[in-house]
Amino acid sequence: MQAIPDFIDGLNRVTAKLIRWLALFMVLVQFAIVVGRYVFGVNSIAVQESVLYMHATLFMLGAGYTLLVDRHVRVDVFYAKASPATQRRIDIFGHLFLLLPSMVVLLYWSWPSVRNSWRILEGPISVGGIEAVFLLKTLIPAFCILIILQSLSLLARLVFWKTR
Incomplete structure (x- = not known):
C-alpha cells in the first residue's frame, strides 16, 4: 500500500532533479542577455522569452517537490506552536479542504485554454x-x-501511517 505514495514521492524527486539545473542555466542566459545587449548591442526576443519559459518550468514543475520536502509557504499562526497531533489535523484539513479543491478548480478552469x-x-x-x-x-x-498527486501522497501518510 505504501508503494503508491513512494512512487509519487519518487516522481516529484526525479522531476526536481531534472529541472533544478534550469536555475543555473536561467542565470547564465540572463547574464548573456545583459552582456549581449549592453556590451555588444545585440538583442533577441526569443532568448529573452527563454528565461520566462525556464522560470515558469522551474517553479511550476518544482512545486510538487517543494510540497514533498515541506518548504512551501505556510501560514503558521497556529501551526508552529501546535502539538504534532494538531499539526497533523491542520495538514489533513489543509490538503482536503484547501489545496486539493483549489488545484482541481485550477485544472478544470485552465484546461479549455490549454486545449x-x-x-x-x-x-x-x-x-x-x-x-x-x-x-x-x-x-x-x-x-x-x-x-x-503529492498532496494525495502526503494525505495517505498522514491518515494511514500518521507520518509526514
Whole structure:
C-alpha cells in the first residue's frame, strides 16, 4: 500500500532533479542577455522569452517537490506552536479542504485554454519570440497534477501511517 505514495514521492524527486539545473542555466542566459545587449548591442526576443519559459518550468514543475520536502509557504499562526497531533489535523484539513479543491478548480478552469492553445499551436508571446506558448500553458495542468498527486501522497501518510 505504501508503494503508491513512494512512487509519487519518487516522481516529484526525479522531476526536481531534472529541472533544478534550469536555475543555473536561467542565470547564465540572463547574464548573456545583459552582456549581449549592453556590451555588444545585440538583442533577441526569443532568448529573452527563454528565461520566462525556464522560470515558469522551474517553479511550476518544482512545486510538487517543494510540497514533498515541506518548504512551501505556510501560514503558521497556529501551526508552529501546535502539538504534532494538531499539526497533523491542520495538514489533513489543509490538503482536503484547501489545496486539493483549489488545484482541481485550477485544472478544470485552465484546461479549455490549454486545449485551445494546443489545437492552434499557439505562437509566440511577442513578435520574434518562441513559437510555443502551448508548451508554456501546458505547465499549468502539469503543475496541478504534480501538486494533486503529492498532496494525495502526503494525505495517505498522514491518515494511514500518521507520518509526514
